[in-house]
């Protein structure tokens with residue numbers, strides 16, 4: 001077992017399902033140990049929490065600054081004490097997957113394709129759209145009562161975001177922009 | 189969860205119903221296994237023999253959609269046979285309260301029903317008070333109008349024979365379930381109920397949970413280590429995102445979004461309306477004003493009602509929930525949509541129709557790590573003609589959880605911090621930054637505007653450092669709250685005030701950042717402080733309490749029900765509640781004091797709600813799902829009478845004649861929700877690569893279907909293809925004398941990603957629960973044939 005962790009992953013991507021199953025459970029204590037020696041002995045683990053279910057298992061992420069080299073269950077987290085399920089075990093691939101979208105994209109009306117755009121362009125255009133919709137559809141009064149609301153824009157999602165993010169999201173969308181259609185996965 | 193994952197080890201019996209933790213919350217099973225090693229029992233109740241069932245001491249099947257019958261029968265048996273925890277019931281629940289004689293129930297309908305609006309006059313279901321405004325009680329529980337007797341009468345109709353005819357559960361298994369779980373009603377014992385979406389995703393979903401609540405109160409299981417009602421959350425921060433007001437009807441900390449009723453025209457009127465006269469919620473004005481101060485900063489003053497008028501007000505009685513968003517979109521009323529990591533074209537009910545609605549949008553912004561079926565709804569692959577779709581679509585690449593920092597709250601309300609391990613991949617960004625960039629631009633665009641739409645944007649307090657990257661520490665301080673003059677952090681929500689001198693973005697989290705430099709979500713001291721509560725690991729809201737309602741873990745006079753299971757207890761020498769948890773009670777209120785028994789002090793009565801007002805009644809009552817192969821055996825009312833209907837085009841309903849088979853959806857261990865986070869990863873895609881439908885051997889034989897055959901599943905909404913998985917895990921049910929089949933399928937699949945397949949939600953109905961409007965994904969009708 002002298003191949004590196006990286007080769008290990010490549011192999012899994014290229015071979016049949018059964019092999020991957022064997023690999024996950026494969027005992028690779030030896031392989032892992034040697035991979036660890038080569039790859040992560042100099043790296044500091046960063047604690048995180050699994051992004052999947054609500055158990056909240058701890059995970060350690062080993063990164064060399066350019067790549068996520070290795071991940072494993074956090075032995076110090078009292079909930080999982082180092083163990084992880086199939087999803088938590090695979091969390092490294094959330095970073096390495098070549099399916100990740102890495103630039104802002106834009107699809108024009110009637111177009112059949114995405115175009116790569118830059119952040120500023122996308123953010124500015126979205127902001128103008130928002131303002132235009134708000135200004136045209138803003139409801140100031142309803143039955144003589146001040147309602148200050150926008151019922152023509154909806155904001156959905158957020159169950160995978162951090163607390164600090166959902167706080168700012170509900171603050172911006174409700175208290176700032178006046179949206180009433182604010183919903184997320186807890187409902188569905 | 190009232191309790192938390194590690195606490196499962198203390199249970200004497202776990203009733204797992206409407207959830208499958210062995211597959212969907214796998215690591216939770218470490219703690220259930222520990223409980224088993226100590227002699228605890230596990231009961232699994234599920235239409236399908238799941239991996240949880242395989243680990244259980246007892247398994248009982250039930251037909252999807254018959255939960256109230258099942259639990260109602262348990263309640264009846266426990267009452268009839270006096271298996272309840274009498275002292276707990278008398279002291280900590282509303283069993284002894286007298287209900288006004290305006291309450292009535294007849295043939296499936298409670299008094300006060302209005303057929304036109306499909307709603308009840310709930311004022312008819314109040315408690316009787318005496319001339320001193322005190323609740324009238326009958327401590328003997330004999331008064332025919334006391335909660336206990338009304339409950340007994342209501343559930344007396346749920347006798348075992350009727351119940352098993354409705355649920356299809358073998359009678360002997362059913363009785364064993366009741367007897368095993370009712371053991372936990374003995375003083376000193378603790379039983380937990382664990383559930384997930386198998387319970388909630390029904391037209392009677394909320395009442396399914398209420399029925400659990402009644403059962404647990406009767407058995408004296410709430411507030412105890414190893415007890416509780418434990419909703420298993422499916423997403424890493426669906427707890428937090430709900431806590432922080434991402435549902436239309438709640439602002440942060442489960443407080444009301446204002447509506448445009450005349451009373452709510454002023455802040456004063458609003459507070460009067462939403463603040464109860466008794467119970468802990470009498471403090472609501474402090475929490476609300478502190479939130480407005482966090483929202484509008486210096487623009488929130490006593491003279492402008494703390495900025496209350498900037499807040500949007502909902503139209504009274506208008507429903508803005510998920511399905512109604514799509515109704516409005518379909519009608520062309522919604523121009524723009526933000527989707528933060530959500531994929532309704534796979535995850536929404538009647539998803540094909542919801543996809544159609546998306547094409548009516550003028551613009552859409554998808555914030556995600558992956559291209560999803562929803563952000564790509566306009567593509568040819570989606571069955572669309574791009575040339576005909578005018579929606580402008582923006583895709584903003586978000587980074588993953590370890591490419592940024594911030595906290596998430598797990599099912600047990602533990603707020604755990606995630607540190608940044610690596611820079612965001614490519615040009616992706618954290619959502620915090622994306623939201624910040626949007627806010628800064630809106631502020632800039634409206635800076636000099638006098639349009640009415642500008643007012644709230646200009647007033648919004650948005651100071652999170654310089655540049656486009658916000659300082660997360662400033663966000664954390666604001667969530668906790670601080671003194672608005674001195675800027676010192678607030679130690680806990682008891683210190684919040686309603687005069688504008690404090691701010692707090694979310695009162696239930698107040699206390700996680702009590703002083704300079706101490707963000708408790710970052711705590712990593714993993715020494716067990718007692719009973720597995722790990723009080724110095726992370727922070728649990730509220731106030732770092734690990735078990736909610738823990739006053740009830742002690743007897744009325746303050747002693748633990750059991751020495752092996754000490755939550756908190758009264759220490760007369762110190763005049764304090766002490767123990768293994770932070771008291772969920774005023775810490776120096778003695779058992780003998782006024783309110784010393786009010787374990788459920790959030791409620792005006794201070795008592796656990798055996799009788800509790802919901803949209804369809806104060807007691808759970810069985811109604812059939814929107815699509816059911818049988819008629820209701822308990823009354824002539826087929827469907828939950830308070831469930832609302834939406835836009836007709838979405839409401840297609842199949843009949844048992846065309847679609848005789850019950851279908852349900854579920855998840856597998858290797859995939860997650862609508863799939864984007866797992867179907868784009870090579871390993872997980874290899875592990876479960878194909879969409880399948882699980883079919884019993886008996887049904888397969890009837891239909892001539894063999895294992896791995898390609899089959900078509902049809903419902904009134906559409907059809908999908910899948911591979912047949914013939915298993916023993918489903919067995920036909922015998923319901924009211926007739927054989928009824930049920931099939932099940934995962935709902936993770938779509939056409940994007942590495943592992944692709946038909947989306948189960950193209951089959952599910954667009955109808956939901958009468959209280960929450962969560963869709964009825966878990967029980968609908970279909971047919972299956974070979975492709």
Ligand code: SF4
Pocket residue numbers: 050051052053054055056057080083084085086087088089212213214215216
């Ligand atoms: S590792 Fe598995 S059980 Fe643990 S949080 Fe992640 S998905 Fe849930």
